[in-house]
Amino acid sequence: MSFKQIESKKISEIVREQIEEMIKRGDVQPGEKLDSVVQLSDQFQVSRSAVREALSALRAVGIVTIKQGEGTFVNNYDFSSVLDPMKPERIISKKEMLELFEIRKIMEVGAAELAAKKRTANHLISIDNALQDMKHASGENNVGESADVAFHLTIAEASQNKLMLDMMNQLSDTLRKTMFESRRVWLFSEKQTLERLYEEHELIYAAIKAEDAERARTGMFEHLTNVEKTIIKGLES
Numbered sequence: 001m002s003f004k005q006i007e008s009k010k011i012s013e014i015v016r017e018q019i020e021e022m023i024k025r026g027d028v029q030p031g032e033k034l035d036s037v038v039q040l041s042d043q044f045q046v047s048r049s050a051v052r053e054a055l056s057a058l059r060a061v062g063i064v065t066i067k068q069g070e071g072t073f074v075n076n077y078d079f080s081s082v083l084d085p086m087k088p089e090r091i092i093s094k095k096e097m098l099e100l101f102e103i104r105k106i107m108e109v110g111a112a113e114l115a116a117k118k119r120t121a122n123h124l125i126s127i128d129n130a131l132q133d134m135k136h137a138s139g140e141n142n143v144g145e146s147a148d149v150a151f152h153l154t155i156a157e158a159s160q161n162k163l164m165l166d167m168m169n170q171l172s173d174t175l176r177k178t179m180f181e182s183r184r185v186w187l188f189s190e191k192q193t194l195e196r197l198y199e200e201h202e203l204i205y206a207a208i209k210a211e212d213a214e215r216a217r218t219g220m221f222e223h224l225t226n227v228e229k230t231i232i233k234g235l236e237s
Contacts (some may be wrong), residue, residue: 010051011046011047011066012050012051012053012054012057013054014044014046014051015040015046015050015051015053015054016054016055016057017060018044019034019040019054019055020058020063021071022191023074025094026094026095027052028073028074028203029074029095030073030075030076031072031073031076032044032073033069033070033072033073033074033075034055034064034072034073034074036039036071036111037051037052037055040123048101055072058232062075062076073106073210079228080230094232097157098228098232101227101228102130103171103223104171104224105221105225107164107167107168107171108155108156108168108220109151109155109220109221109224110157110159110217110222111155111156111158111159111164111168111215112175112204112207112208112216112217112219112220113162113213113214113216113217113220114158114159114161114164114213115155115156115159115208115216116207116208116211116212116213116215116216116217117211117213118159118160118170118212119158119208119209119211120158123157123158124158124208124209125207126150126154126157126206127151127154127155127205127208129150130147130148130150130151130154131147131151131198131201131202131205132203133150134147134148134151134198135198140229148201149172151170151201152168152172153165153168153169153188154197155204155208155220156168156169157199158208196226200219200222200223200226201223203215203219204216204219204220204223207219
């Protein structure tokens, strides 16, 4: 009896993960209805009870809503819940990932431009320290991710715009919960990609150090665009 319960739990978890991946890829959009339990059971070649358990787990964390007699619907993505670090992690779809990068481009490109104009010597030291931590980080741990966060937050600090820094601090929680795990998987898995990532950060630092606002702005935009393309490609693979 115990062995069967464990086995069933493992199957339901696999089904839950597969449904999450469908939502991430955008196969099912927020507000749309999932296939029926019978259809999902046939699709995944598992028992209906395993599908029901998977759907119950997704409902428990707010990813779907089960309406009696109507079916299971994908919930709209609640961005505010991600911004609150006290709330549980939520999955993020391709569409919402793109929206996050739109926000980052608006905020961080401007922050880099301001930092080039207003940074102090101490700001440069902090940015360089984060850059060196990234350089020596291993892709097998979260050191590089933490250094990456520090790099971007210090640039926001160097902008000497308090509201900008507050907004970036809030956004950093979102990045940690929804994007940095993807970056660890898709960006840090290959040494060549990690080196390219470091070089992009180095160019941004050099522009800020040289007080070249236009080059800092362009460097940040190109960096975020490259990261966005890499992550979206990973979500689609």
